[in-house]
Amino acid sequence: MTIIPANTKRAAARGFIRTAAQSLASAIPTSAIAISTTGDFWLGVALGAAGAVVTAALAGTASALDITARGIPEDYASTEG
Secondary structure, eight states: OOSSOHHHHHHHHHHHHHHHHHHGGGHHHHHHHHHHHHSOHHHHHHHHHHHHHHHHHHHHHHHHHHHHHHOOOGGGOOOOO
């Protein structure tokens, strides 16, 4: 017996991927801030990239959990079949 329906799991996965990908767009500004704050180019790049990846994972997880808890939003609902 499955508690979460397959369609909801699929929508949650789609939400995770979509939100995480959108969040990764913050890598360049985050790196620029880290470079200017640390004064070291490579340390700034590493901190910026790490920050962007962690933020993307957290944002994607929040999206997936929200869809799992509240149900499938209209944007993710399947129009097939």
